[in-house]
Amino acid sequence: MAENPSHTPHEAPVVLSDQPGSFAREVLAKRHPALIQRVRDAFPYSRRQHSALDTLLDEITNGVVEPLAPSDPSAPSDPSAHDHEQWAEWGREYFGRPWFDAPFLWAESYFYRRLLEAVEYFGPGPWQGVDPFAPFKQAELRAPAVDEQLQALNTLPSTPAHERATALLHASLWGNRADLGFRVTEENPGTATHDLVADDASTLWHLLPTGAGSTVAVVADNSGQELLPDLILIDHLLTHHHATRVTLHVKPHPYYVSDAMTADVIDSLHRLTHAPGEPGAIGDRLRTAIATDHLEIRTHPFFCAPLPYTDMPPDLREELSTATLTILKGDLNYRRLVGDRLWDPTTPFADLSAHFPTPVAALRTLKSDVITGLDQKTLDTLERSGSAWRTSGTHALIQVRR
Numbered sequence: 001m002a003e004n005p006s007h008t009p010h011e012a013p014v015v016l017s018d019q020p021g022s023f024a025r026e027v028l029a030k031r032h033p034a035l036i037q038r039v040r041d042a043f044p045y046s047r048r049q050h051s052a053l054d055t056l057l058d059e060i061t062n063g064v065v066e067p068l069a070p071s072d073p074s075a076p077s078d079p080s081a082h083d084h085e086q087w088a089e090w091g092r093e094y095f096g097r098p099w100f101d102a103p104f105l106w107a108e109s110y111f112y113r114r115l116l117e118a119v120e121y122f123g124p125g126p127w128q129g130v131d132p133f134a135p136f137k138q139a140e141l142r143a144p145a146v147d148e149q150l151q152a153l154n155t156l157p158s159t160p161a162h163e164r165a166t167a168l169l170h171a172s173l174w175g176n177r178a179d180l181g182f183r184v185t186e187e188n189p190g191t192a193t194h195d196l197v198a199d200d201a202s203t204l205w206h207l208l209p210t211g212a213g214s215t216v217a218v219v220a221d222n223s224g225q226e227l228l229p230d231l232i233l234i235d236h237l238l239t240h241h242h243a244t245r246v247t248l249h250v251k252p253h254p255y256y257v258s259d260a261m262t263a264d265v266i267d268s269l270h271r272l273t274h275a276p277g278e279p280g281a282i283g284d285r286l287r288t289a290i291a292t293d294h295l296e297i298r299t300h301p302f303f304c305a306p307l308p309y310t311d312m313p314p315d316l317r318e319e320l321s322t323a324t325l326t327i328l329k330g331d332l333n334y335r336r337l338v339g340d341r342l343w344d345p346t347t348p349f350a351d352l353s354a355h356f357p358t359p360v361a362a363l364r365t366l367k368s369d370v371i372t373g374l375d376q377k378t379l380d381t382l383e384r385s386g387s388a389w390r391t392s393g394t395h396a397l398i399q400v401r402r
Protein backbone atom coordinates (compact mmCIF):
# COMPACT_ATOMS: atom_id res chain seq x y z
CA MET A 1 0.00 0.00 0.00
CA ALA A 2 1.36 3.43 -0.91
CA GLU A 3 2.20 5.70 1.99
CA ASN A 4 -0.77 7.86 2.86
CA PRO A 5 0.61 11.32 3.61
CA SER A 6 -2.75 12.64 4.75
CA HIS A 7 -2.83 10.41 7.84
CA THR A 8 -1.96 12.57 10.81
CA PRO A 9 -2.56 11.65 14.46
CA HIS A 10 -5.59 13.96 14.38
CA GLU A 11 -7.20 12.67 11.25
CA ALA A 12 -8.13 9.22 10.02
CA PRO A 13 -6.53 7.87 6.83
CA VAL A 14 -7.90 9.19 3.55
CA VAL A 15 -9.74 6.52 1.50
CA LEU A 16 -7.50 5.44 -1.39
CA SER A 17 -8.17 2.80 -4.03
CA ASP A 18 -4.86 0.99 -3.77
CA GLN A 19 -5.99 -1.90 -1.56
CA PRO A 20 -6.91 -4.98 -3.61
CA GLY A 21 -10.37 -6.18 -2.62
CA SER A 22 -11.40 -2.84 -1.14
CA PHE A 23 -14.66 -1.17 -2.13
CA ALA A 24 -12.84 1.86 -3.55
CA ARG A 25 -10.61 -0.33 -5.70
CA GLU A 26 -13.63 -2.18 -7.10
CA VAL A 27 -15.24 1.10 -8.11
CA LEU A 28 -12.17 2.21 -10.05
CA ALA A 29 -11.23 -1.20 -11.44
CA LYS A 30 -14.72 -2.48 -12.33
CA ARG A 31 -17.41 0.19 -12.11
CA HIS A 32 -15.66 2.81 -14.20
CA PRO A 33 -14.72 0.48 -17.10
CA ALA A 34 -18.27 -0.96 -17.09
CA LEU A 35 -19.66 2.56 -17.19
CA ILE A 36 -17.55 3.47 -20.22
CA GLN A 37 -19.03 0.46 -22.02
CA ARG A 38 -22.60 1.40 -21.09
CA VAL A 39 -22.21 4.96 -22.30
CA ARG A 40 -20.59 3.73 -25.50
CA ASP A 41 -23.48 1.33 -26.14
CA ALA A 42 -26.11 4.00 -25.50
CA PHE A 43 -25.03 6.54 -28.15
CA PRO A 44 -24.08 6.63 -31.84
CA TYR A 45 -20.71 8.15 -31.07
CA SER A 46 -18.20 9.09 -33.76
CA ARG A 47 -14.88 7.40 -34.36
CA ARG A 48 -13.17 10.26 -32.50
CA GLN A 49 -15.38 9.83 -29.44
CA HIS A 50 -14.88 6.02 -29.45
CA SER A 51 -11.16 6.54 -29.71
CA ALA A 52 -11.21 9.01 -26.78
CA LEU A 53 -13.18 6.45 -24.73
CA ASP A 54 -10.62 3.75 -25.65
CA THR A 55 -7.81 6.03 -24.51
CA LEU A 56 -9.58 6.76 -21.23
CA LEU A 57 -10.28 3.06 -20.62
CA ASP A 58 -6.65 2.20 -21.24
CA GLU A 59 -5.48 5.01 -18.99
CA ILE A 60 -7.68 4.09 -16.03
CA THR A 61 -6.78 0.41 -16.23
CA ASN A 62 -3.08 0.43 -17.21
CA GLY A 63 -1.85 3.98 -17.24
CA VAL A 64 -1.21 7.01 -15.09
CA VAL A 65 -3.46 10.02 -14.50
CA GLU A 66 -3.22 12.44 -17.43
CA PRO A 67 -4.24 16.11 -17.31
CA LEU A 68 -7.16 17.41 -19.35
CA ALA A 69 -6.30 17.73 -23.05
CA PRO A 70 -5.18 21.25 -23.98
CA SER A 71 -8.02 23.36 -25.29
CA ASP A 72 -8.42 24.03 -29.01
CA PRO A 73 -6.34 27.13 -29.90
CA SER A 74 -8.36 27.62 -33.12
CA ALA A 75 -11.56 28.12 -31.10
CA PRO A 76 -11.51 31.71 -29.78
CA SER A 77 -13.50 30.83 -26.66
CA ASP A 78 -13.35 27.08 -26.21
CA PRO A 79 -16.11 26.17 -23.71
CA SER A 80 -14.32 22.91 -22.90
CA ALA A 81 -11.54 24.94 -21.28
CA HIS A 82 -13.75 26.51 -18.59
CA ASP A 83 -12.26 24.51 -15.72
CA HIS A 84 -8.80 23.54 -17.05
CA GLU A 85 -6.90 25.82 -14.69
CA GLN A 86 -8.90 24.55 -11.77
CA TRP A 87 -8.23 20.89 -12.58
CA ALA A 88 -4.56 21.62 -13.27
CA GLU A 89 -4.35 22.81 -9.68
CA TRP A 90 -6.55 20.09 -8.15
CA GLY A 91 -4.61 17.38 -10.02
CA ARG A 92 -1.04 18.64 -9.64
CA GLU A 93 -0.17 16.00 -7.01
CA TYR A 94 -1.74 13.12 -8.92
CA PHE A 95 -0.88 13.60 -12.61
CA GLY A 96 1.68 11.04 -13.73
CA ARG A 97 0.78 8.62 -10.93
CA PRO A 98 -1.42 5.50 -11.14
CA TRP A 99 -5.12 6.25 -10.71
CA PHE A 100 -5.27 3.88 -7.75
CA ASP A 101 -2.84 6.03 -5.74
CA ALA A 102 -5.02 9.16 -5.79
CA PRO A 103 -7.62 9.76 -3.06
CA PHE A 104 -10.83 7.88 -3.94
CA LEU A 105 -12.89 11.08 -3.79
CA TRP A 106 -10.56 12.85 -6.22
CA ALA A 107 -10.17 9.91 -8.61
CA GLU A 108 -13.92 9.37 -8.98
CA SER A 109 -14.64 13.03 -9.56
CA TYR A 110 -11.87 13.34 -12.15
CA PHE A 111 -13.04 10.17 -13.90
CA TYR A 112 -16.45 11.78 -14.53
CA ARG A 113 -14.78 14.96 -15.79
CA ARG A 114 -12.66 12.93 -18.20
CA LEU A 115 -15.64 10.89 -19.39
CA LEU A 116 -17.45 14.12 -20.24
CA GLU A 117 -14.37 15.27 -22.11
CA ALA A 118 -14.22 12.02 -24.11
CA VAL A 119 -17.83 12.37 -25.28
CA GLU A 120 -17.28 16.09 -26.04
CA TYR A 121 -19.92 17.22 -23.55
CA PHE A 122 -18.33 20.62 -23.08
CA GLY A 123 -17.92 21.13 -26.81
CA PRO A 124 -17.53 23.11 -28.92
CA GLY A 125 -19.54 21.06 -31.39
CA PRO A 126 -22.73 19.07 -31.84
CA TRP A 127 -22.30 16.93 -28.71
CA GLN A 128 -22.06 19.94 -26.42
CA GLY A 129 -24.53 19.53 -23.56
CA VAL A 130 -25.61 15.98 -24.52
CA ASP A 131 -25.84 14.20 -21.16
CA PRO A 132 -24.20 10.76 -21.61
CA PHE A 133 -26.29 9.41 -18.75
CA ALA A 134 -29.65 10.75 -19.96
CA PRO A 135 -30.88 7.43 -21.45
CA PHE A 136 -30.37 5.67 -18.10
CA LYS A 137 -32.03 8.46 -16.14
CA GLN A 138 -34.98 8.61 -18.52
CA ALA A 139 -35.52 4.84 -18.47
CA GLU A 140 -35.58 4.94 -14.68
CA LEU A 141 -38.11 7.77 -14.59
CA ARG A 142 -40.38 5.95 -17.07
CA ALA A 143 -40.25 2.64 -15.11
CA PRO A 144 -43.64 1.14 -14.12
CA ALA A 145 -42.38 1.06 -10.50
CA VAL A 146 -42.57 4.87 -10.56
CA ASP A 147 -46.27 4.73 -11.59
CA GLU A 148 -46.94 2.54 -8.56
CA GLN A 149 -45.00 4.85 -6.25
CA LEU A 150 -46.88 7.87 -7.56
CA GLN A 151 -50.25 6.15 -7.23
CA ALA A 152 -49.47 5.30 -3.62
CA LEU A 153 -49.33 9.06 -2.94
CA ASN A 154 -53.13 9.17 -3.29
CA THR A 155 -53.43 7.85 0.27
CA LEU A 156 -51.41 10.82 1.61
CA PRO A 157 -54.25 13.31 2.26
CA SER A 158 -55.96 10.79 4.57
CA THR A 159 -52.75 9.82 6.42
CA PRO A 160 -52.29 11.38 9.89
CA ALA A 161 -49.83 14.31 9.77
CA HIS A 162 -47.08 12.71 11.87
CA GLU A 163 -47.19 9.43 9.96
CA ARG A 164 -47.16 11.32 6.67
CA ALA A 165 -44.08 13.36 7.64
CA THR A 166 -42.18 10.21 8.66
CA ALA A 167 -43.23 8.34 5.52
CA LEU A 168 -42.09 11.18 3.25
CA LEU A 169 -38.78 11.62 5.06
CA HIS A 170 -38.11 7.88 4.79
CA ALA A 171 -39.11 7.82 1.12
CA SER A 172 -36.55 10.56 0.44
CA LEU A 173 -33.95 8.69 2.51
CA TRP A 174 -34.45 5.28 0.88
CA GLY A 175 -34.78 6.92 -2.53
CA ASN A 176 -31.01 7.26 -2.23
CA ARG A 177 -30.75 3.54 -3.05
CA ALA A 178 -31.82 4.52 -6.57
CA ASP A 179 -28.29 5.42 -7.57
CA LEU A 180 -27.49 4.34 -11.12
CA GLY A 181 -23.73 4.53 -10.53
CA PHE A 182 -24.13 1.96 -7.76
CA ARG A 183 -26.20 -0.27 -10.04
CA VAL A 184 -23.52 -0.41 -12.73
CA THR A 185 -21.94 -3.28 -10.79
CA GLU A 186 -24.67 -4.06 -8.20
CA GLU A 187 -27.52 -5.16 -10.45
CA ASN A 188 -29.48 -6.67 -7.56
CA PRO A 189 -28.91 -4.55 -4.48
CA GLY A 190 -29.68 -6.53 -1.31
CA THR A 191 -32.90 -6.09 0.61
CA ALA A 192 -33.11 -2.88 2.59
CA THR A 193 -33.15 -3.19 6.37
CA HIS A 194 -35.78 -1.13 8.11
CA ASP A 195 -33.83 -0.14 11.20
CA LEU A 196 -31.70 2.91 10.65
CA VAL A 197 -28.14 2.78 12.00
CA ALA A 198 -28.70 6.31 13.37
CA ASP A 199 -31.99 8.16 13.46
CA ASP A 200 -32.04 11.85 14.44
CA ALA A 201 -35.35 12.50 12.66
CA SER A 202 -36.90 14.06 15.77
CA THR A 203 -34.07 16.65 15.87
CA LEU A 204 -34.71 17.43 12.21
CA TRP A 205 -38.39 18.16 12.85
CA HIS A 206 -37.53 20.19 15.98
CA LEU A 207 -35.32 22.41 13.85
CA LEU A 208 -38.27 23.11 11.55
CA PRO A 209 -41.24 24.02 13.77
CA THR A 210 -44.34 24.97 11.80
CA GLY A 211 -44.84 28.66 11.12
CA ALA A 212 -41.28 29.73 12.04
CA GLY A 213 -40.54 31.09 8.55
CA SER A 214 -37.58 28.77 8.03
CA THR A 215 -35.48 28.38 4.91
CA VAL A 216 -34.31 24.90 4.02
CA ALA A 217 -31.48 24.13 1.61
CA VAL A 218 -31.71 20.68 0.02
CA VAL A 219 -28.50 19.51 -1.65
CA ALA A 220 -29.85 16.93 -4.07
CA ASP A 221 -28.19 13.70 -5.06
CA ASN A 222 -29.67 11.34 -7.65
CA SER A 223 -32.43 12.15 -10.12
CA GLY A 224 -35.42 9.88 -10.84
CA GLN A 225 -36.45 7.66 -7.98
CA GLU A 226 -34.52 9.76 -5.47
CA LEU A 227 -35.40 13.22 -6.74
CA LEU A 228 -39.14 12.45 -6.94
CA PRO A 229 -39.45 11.71 -3.20
CA ASP A 230 -37.14 14.68 -2.49
CA LEU A 231 -39.54 16.96 -4.37
CA ILE A 232 -42.52 15.43 -2.58
CA LEU A 233 -40.78 16.05 0.77
CA ILE A 234 -40.09 19.66 -0.27
CA ASP A 235 -43.78 20.10 -1.10
CA HIS A 236 -44.61 18.75 2.37
CA LEU A 237 -42.17 21.18 4.05
CA LEU A 238 -43.75 24.10 2.21
CA THR A 239 -47.43 23.16 2.44
CA HIS A 240 -47.18 22.24 6.13
CA HIS A 241 -45.25 25.45 6.92
CA HIS A 242 -42.04 23.76 8.12
CA ALA A 243 -40.36 26.12 5.65
CA THR A 244 -41.43 29.23 3.80
CA ARG A 245 -38.59 28.89 1.33
CA VAL A 246 -36.59 25.97 -0.03
CA THR A 247 -33.50 26.09 -2.22
CA LEU A 248 -32.79 22.92 -4.19
CA HIS A 249 -29.12 22.62 -5.14
CA VAL A 250 -28.33 20.45 -8.16
CA LYS A 251 -25.21 19.58 -10.16
CA PRO A 252 -24.08 21.91 -12.95
CA HIS A 253 -23.17 18.98 -15.24
CA PRO A 254 -23.56 15.18 -15.43
CA TYR A 255 -21.89 13.45 -12.51
CA TYR A 256 -21.84 10.00 -10.84
CA VAL A 257 -24.26 8.78 -13.52
CA SER A 258 -27.61 9.74 -12.04
CA ASP A 259 -26.86 12.94 -10.14
CA ALA A 260 -29.61 15.49 -10.66
CA MET A 261 -29.20 18.58 -12.82
CA THR A 262 -31.79 21.23 -13.66
CA ALA A 263 -32.97 19.17 -16.67
CA ASP A 264 -33.69 16.26 -14.32
CA VAL A 265 -35.73 18.47 -11.99
CA ILE A 266 -37.78 19.54 -15.01
CA ASP A 267 -38.31 15.89 -16.05
CA SER A 268 -39.36 14.88 -12.55
CA LEU A 269 -41.79 17.79 -12.27
CA HIS A 270 -43.21 16.78 -15.63
CA ARG A 271 -43.66 13.19 -14.37
CA LEU A 272 -45.51 14.50 -11.31
CA THR A 273 -47.75 17.02 -13.06
CA HIS A 274 -48.81 14.47 -15.69
CA ALA A 275 -49.91 11.91 -13.08
CA PRO A 276 -53.56 11.88 -12.00
CA GLY A 277 -54.64 12.70 -8.43
CA GLU A 278 -52.34 13.69 -5.58
CA PRO A 279 -48.98 13.44 -7.46
CA GLY A 280 -50.37 15.82 -10.09
CA ALA A 281 -51.49 18.22 -7.34
CA ILE A 282 -48.02 18.04 -5.77
CA GLY A 283 -46.43 18.81 -9.16
CA ASP A 284 -48.72 21.81 -9.65
CA ARG A 285 -47.94 23.14 -6.17
CA LEU A 286 -44.21 22.79 -6.79
CA ARG A 287 -44.47 24.69 -10.07
CA THR A 288 -46.36 27.45 -8.27
CA ALA A 289 -43.69 27.45 -5.53
CA ILE A 290 -40.99 27.94 -8.18
CA ALA A 291 -42.99 30.70 -9.89
CA THR A 292 -43.38 32.55 -6.58
CA ASP A 293 -39.77 32.05 -5.36
CA HIS A 294 -40.78 29.77 -2.49
CA LEU A 295 -38.73 27.09 -4.20
CA GLU A 296 -35.58 28.00 -6.06
CA ILE A 297 -33.34 25.70 -8.11
CA ARG A 298 -29.68 26.58 -7.65
CA THR A 299 -26.38 25.19 -8.85
CA HIS A 300 -22.69 25.81 -8.21
CA PRO A 301 -19.49 24.37 -9.78
CA PHE A 302 -18.35 23.24 -6.34
CA PHE A 303 -21.00 20.51 -6.34
CA CYS A 304 -18.85 18.71 -8.97
CA ALA A 305 -15.50 19.47 -7.29
CA PRO A 306 -13.27 16.67 -5.94
CA LEU A 307 -13.14 18.31 -2.53
CA PRO A 308 -14.73 18.00 0.90
CA TYR A 309 -17.17 20.65 2.13
CA THR A 310 -14.46 22.04 4.43
CA ASP A 311 -13.06 23.56 1.22
CA MET A 312 -16.32 25.18 0.17
CA PRO A 313 -15.69 28.50 -1.58
CA PRO A 314 -16.82 31.68 0.24
CA ASP A 315 -19.67 32.49 -2.17
CA LEU A 316 -21.34 29.09 -1.68
CA ARG A 317 -20.69 29.19 2.08
CA GLU A 318 -22.34 32.58 2.24
CA GLU A 319 -25.28 31.43 0.15
CA LEU A 320 -25.92 28.34 2.28
CA SER A 321 -25.46 30.31 5.53
CA THR A 322 -28.91 31.83 5.18
CA ALA A 323 -30.60 28.43 5.63
CA THR A 324 -32.16 27.30 8.89
CA LEU A 325 -31.18 23.76 7.98
CA THR A 326 -29.31 22.13 5.10
CA ILE A 327 -30.41 18.64 4.10
CA LEU A 328 -27.55 16.80 2.37
CA LYS A 329 -28.74 13.85 0.36
CA GLY A 330 -26.78 10.70 -0.32
CA ASP A 331 -23.49 8.98 0.07
CA LEU A 332 -21.19 11.33 -1.79
CA ASN A 333 -22.48 14.38 0.07
CA TYR A 334 -21.86 12.49 3.31
CA ARG A 335 -18.30 11.67 2.29
CA ARG A 336 -17.73 15.32 1.42
CA LEU A 337 -19.30 16.49 4.67
CA VAL A 338 -17.36 14.40 7.18
CA GLY A 339 -14.29 13.86 4.98
CA ASP A 340 -13.60 10.75 2.88
CA ARG A 341 -11.63 9.06 5.61
CA LEU A 342 -11.64 5.80 7.52
CA TRP A 343 -12.92 7.32 10.76
CA ASP A 344 -13.48 5.36 13.91
CA PRO A 345 -17.24 4.75 13.39
CA THR A 346 -18.02 6.12 16.87
CA THR A 347 -16.41 9.52 16.11
CA PRO A 348 -19.24 12.00 16.77
CA PHE A 349 -21.00 13.17 13.59
CA ALA A 350 -21.47 16.59 15.24
CA ASP A 351 -17.68 17.05 15.57
CA LEU A 352 -16.97 16.19 11.94
CA SER A 353 -19.80 18.33 10.56
CA ALA A 354 -19.15 21.33 12.87
CA HIS A 355 -17.45 23.21 9.99
CA PHE A 356 -20.67 23.32 7.94
CA PRO A 357 -22.20 26.82 7.92
CA THR A 358 -25.71 25.74 9.06
CA PRO A 359 -27.33 23.00 11.08
CA VAL A 360 -27.12 19.98 8.81
CA ALA A 361 -29.06 16.77 8.24
CA ALA A 362 -27.51 13.87 6.32
CA LEU A 363 -29.99 11.48 4.69
CA ARG A 364 -27.96 8.64 3.30
CA THR A 365 -28.02 4.97 2.42
CA LEU A 366 -24.62 3.48 3.17
CA LYS A 367 -22.68 2.86 -0.08
CA SER A 368 -19.04 3.48 0.83
CA ASP A 369 -16.63 2.77 3.69
CA VAL A 370 -17.08 6.09 5.47
CA ILE A 371 -19.19 6.05 8.62
CA THR A 372 -19.32 8.20 11.75
CA GLY A 373 -21.60 8.82 14.69
CA LEU A 374 -22.54 5.22 15.54
CA ASP A 375 -23.05 4.11 19.10
CA GLN A 376 -20.89 1.18 20.18
CA LYS A 377 -23.83 -1.21 20.56
CA THR A 378 -25.07 -0.55 17.02
CA LEU A 379 -21.56 -0.90 15.65
CA ASP A 380 -21.03 -4.24 17.44
CA THR A 381 -24.32 -5.57 16.05
CA LEU A 382 -23.44 -4.47 12.53
CA GLU A 383 -19.97 -5.99 12.71
CA ARG A 384 -21.35 -9.26 14.08
CA SER A 385 -23.85 -9.47 11.20
CA GLY A 386 -21.04 -10.32 8.79
CA SER A 387 -22.83 -8.35 6.06
CA ALA A 388 -21.24 -5.67 3.87
CA TRP A 389 -23.28 -3.12 5.83
CA ARG A 390 -21.04 -0.17 4.99
CA THR A 391 -21.22 -0.49 1.23
CA SER A 392 -24.22 -2.57 0.11
CA GLY A 393 -26.88 0.15 0.32
CA THR A 394 -29.00 -2.04 2.61
CA HIS A 395 -28.55 0.28 5.62
CA ALA A 396 -29.40 3.92 6.04
CA LEU A 397 -29.05 6.81 8.46
CA ILE A 398 -30.51 10.17 9.39
CA GLN A 399 -27.86 12.17 11.25
CA VAL A 400 -28.46 15.75 12.32
CA ARG A 401 -26.13 18.36 13.80
CA ARG A 402 -27.92 21.34 15.31
Ligand SMILES: O=P(O)(O)OC[C@@]1(O)O[C@H](CO)[C@@H](O)[C@@H]1O
Nearest residue numbers: 027179181182330331332367368
Ligand atom coordinates in the same frame (compact mmCIF):
# COMPACT_ATOMS: atom_id res chain seq x y z
O1 LIG B 1 -23.94 9.88 -3.60
P1 LIG B 1 -24.69 8.63 -3.89
O2 LIG B 1 -25.39 8.68 -5.21
O3 LIG B 1 -25.58 8.20 -2.78
O4 LIG B 1 -23.64 7.46 -3.98
C1 LIG B 1 -22.52 7.57 -4.78
C2 LIG B 1 -21.85 6.24 -4.90
O5 LIG B 1 -22.61 5.30 -5.62
O6 LIG B 1 -20.70 6.50 -5.59
C3 LIG B 1 -19.56 6.10 -4.87
C4 LIG B 1 -18.96 4.97 -5.55
O7 LIG B 1 -18.95 5.20 -6.91
C5 LIG B 1 -19.99 5.78 -3.47
O8 LIG B 1 -19.74 6.83 -2.63
C6 LIG B 1 -21.47 5.61 -3.56
O9 LIG B 1 -21.69 4.25 -3.59
